[in-house]
Amino acid sequence: MSERINTVTIVGGGSAGWITALVLTTMLNRVDKNRIKITLIESPRIPNIGVGEGTVTGFSRLLRQLNIDEAEFMMKSDATFKCAGRFKGWHVDSNGKPTTSYNPFMEGGFVDGFQTYYYHQKFGAGGRSLIQTTQPTIELVERGLSPKLIGSKPYDALVPYTYHLNAKAFSDQLASIAKQRGVEYIQDEMLDLEQDEGGHISALKLEERGRYPVQFVVDCTGFRGRILQQALGEPFLDYSKHLLCDRAIPLPVPHRNADHIQPCTTATTLSSGWVFNVPLQSRMGTGYIYSSAHKSDDEALHELKQHLGDIVPDDASPPVIRMNIGRVRNTWVKNCVACGLSAGFVEPLEATAIYTIEQTARNLSFYFPEFGINEKAVAKFNHLMDEQYREVLDFIVMIYYTSNREEPFWKSAREDIQVPDTLLDNLELWKHYLPNANDVTGRYLFNYWDYYFILAGRNYFDREHYPGENMLRKKSWDMVLNRAEPAIADILRQLPSHTDYLKSVRKPRTGKKMLYSVNYKQ
Numbered sequence: 335m336s337e338r339i340n341t342v343t344i345v346g347g348g349s350a351g352w353i354t355a356l357v358l359t360t361m362l363n364r365v366d367k368n369r370i371k372i373t374l375i376e377s378p379r380i381p382n383i384g385v386g387e388g389t390v391t392g393f394s395r396l397l398r399q400l401n402i403d404e405a406e407f408m409m410k411s412d413a414t415f416k417c418a419g420r421f422k423g424w425h426v427d428s429n430g431k432p433t434t435s436y437n438p439f440m441e442g443g444f445v446d447g448f449q450t451y452y453y454h455q456k457f458g459a460g461g462r463s464l465i466q467t468t469q470p471t472i473e474l475v476e477r478g479l480s481p482k483l484i485g486s487k488p489y490d491a492l493v494p495y496t497y498h499l500n501a502k503a504f505s506d507q508l509a510s511i512a513k514q515r516g517v518e519y520i521q522d523e524m525l526d527l528e529q530d531e532g533g534h535i536s537a538l539k540l541e542e543r544g545r546y547p548v549q550f551v552v553d554c555t556g557f558r559g560r561i562l563q564q565a566l567g568e569p570f571l572d573y574s575k576h577l578l579c580d581r582a583i584p585l586p587v588p589h590r591n592a593d594h595i596q597p598c599t600t601a602t603t604l605s606s607g608w609v610f611n612v613p614l615q616s617r618m619g620t621g622y623i624y625s626s627a628h629k630s631d632d633e634a635l636h637e638l639k640q641h642l643g644d645i646v647p648d649d650a651s652p653p654v655i656r657m658n659i660g661r662v663r664n665t666w667v668k669n670c671v672a673c674g675l676s677a678g679f680v681e682p683l684e685a686t687a688i689y690t691i692e693q694t695a696r697n698l699s700f701y702f703p704e705f706g707i708n709e710k711a712v713a714k715f716n717h718l719m720d721e722q723y724r725e726v727l728d729f730i731v732m733i734y735y736t737s738n739r740e741e742p743f744w745k746s747a748r749e750d751i752q753v754p755d756t757l758l759d760n761l762e763l764w765k766h767y768l769p770n771a772n773d774v775t776g777r778y779l780f781n782y783w784d785y786y787f788i789l790a791g792r793n794y795f796d797r798e799h800y801p802g803e804n805m806l807r808k809k810s811w812d813m814v815l816n817r818a819e820p821a822i823a824d825i826l827r828q829l830p831s832h833t834d835y836l837k838s839v840r841k842p843r844t845g846k847k848m849l850y851s852v853n854y855k856q
């Protein structure tokens with residue numbers, strides 16, 4: 335297809351559709367806002383999925399690049415901060431007691447060229463974990479502090495963070511910004527499509543408007559996968575052989591204590607999966623992610639309600655969402671790219687979907703076929719998406735596979751699944767060596783620090799000796815310990831409570847820029 339492409343038609347108005355619309359218009363129309371015409375078509379009847387409230391680091395970079403005001407975003411999307419993932423009950427200690435561990439957004443640093451975990455393994459830190467020793471994250475979370483100072487510059491913070499957000503409100507906010515910036519919006523349902531003799535999509539058949547010619551299509555139709563999967567027949571690579579959870583029951587509840595909102599997502603294990611806790615300003619997003627082979631929907635709802643206790647509203651009758659776990663083989667086929675749930679979904683654990691949407695849209699803007707579709711560019715794009723899905727899959731499988739819970743679901747998640755070879759090789763290697771940068775590509779979301787933090791939280795690194803330990807000087811480690819403690823205390827002393835920060839965001843602003851800002855001190 336060699337024709338010049340100057341129109342893009344996005345089908346689907348969930349987060350995937352609107353993020354794609356905004357990324358494309360921001361990147362492609364930076365100089366001339368009419369260069370590429372972007373249209374988004376959304377069915378008036380088919381609702382968005384309405385879940386997806388956790389994000390990963392990098393999300394603030396997206397907001398910045400899209401020129402979205404941070405405070406306004408936080409206010410309109412009911413957003414809170416997230417500084418870590420917290421895992422409750424994924425590992426049981428030698429006394430049979432469930433443990434809690436963290437995966438923070440901060441890395442642990444180096445000393446004399448060695449990661450601090452080498453030193454921690456060899457010399458310890460008086461019973462404190464490496465995270466507690468080298469960064470403020472755990473204490474910040476437990477005490478319900480904000481990573482940012484009140485009055486600090488947008489996107490500026492003392493501790494790395496991302497956000498939790500209300501999916502529907504966020505998508506509405508993006509829609510309104512995108513429309514203001516020239517994205518055309520059509521409410522109509524795509525019933526069918528036409529392809530030319532080469533298999534490219536030449537027109538959509540819309541319920542109201544009838545035939546609608548297109549040059550390039552982005553399929554954001556959600557789990558239905560209406561275009562790339564259903565119409566173009568691109569195969570779906572099923573991940574159920576790797577991951578067992580295929581159902582979700584979202585059940586938002588009021589905060590138990592709205593004055594103590596901890597800036598982290600918590601994943602707590604239950605008998606056949608796990609429950610997420612995603613705090614928003616106005617409520618707590620929760621829900622059970624489980625395996626339908628191990629729990630019926632009724633049993634799962636019962637277990638979830640028992641877990642949440644008296645906080646569940648009496649009239650709660652939450653939906654059951656069927657999750658297609660897996661991804662399309664190629665994300666770009668002919669003149670169509672799939673983005674969001676229509677392209678794939680690995681799992682809600684680790685909140686990677688919005689990030690994948692962002693990367694799909696970014697990659698499309700890099701390889702945008704303005705002068706015609708180039709097969710090398712398509713292959714490159716598909717390779718990048720493939721790499722990203724593999725990275726996410728390995729990491730999430732690792733989290734289940736290394737749990738030592740004993741219920742049938744958890745045993746099955748270890749014994750009856752296919753573990754990707756790359757992960758198996760690393761887990762074998764890490765029985766003898768500590769992780770390093772060569773072991774995982776870590777190009778997107780999960781590098782070797784993430785693996786270290788999760789596995790260390792499960793006592794995976796339990797050998798007495800590791801290669802490299804004879805090159806470590808105790809003096810250097812003592813110096814780190816001596817410096818880190820007051821530095822961490824100093825940061826914690828400055829930080830306001832998360833709730834106070836959120837209140838400050840909700841205060842009406844004058845619209846005038848301040849010459850000076852005052853840092854709130856506790």
Ligand SMILES: Cc1cc2nc3c(=O)[nH]c(=O)nc-3n(C[C@H](O)[C@H](O)[C@H](O)COP(=O)(O)OP(=O)(O)OC[C@H]3O[C@@H](n4cnc5c(N)ncnc54)[C@H](O)[C@@H]3O)c2cc1C
Pocket residue numbers: 345346347348349350351375376377378379380381382383384385386387388389501522523524525554555556557558560582583584621655657673674675676682684685686687688689
């Ligand atoms: C339980 C659960 C928890 C999750 N948690 C997270 C999380 O913490 N973090 C994260 O990043 N992601 C999470 N996700 C994923 C996240 O919800 C989605 O990736 C995100 O909402 C994007 O959805 P979407 O836009 O692809 O699809 P949808 O929101 O389903 O939107 C589909 C759109 O397509 C339109 N449409 C469909 N068919 C047609 C048609 N024929 N014609 C016209 N329009 C059509 C619909 O009207 C709708 O607008 C979670 C998902 C689940 C299931």
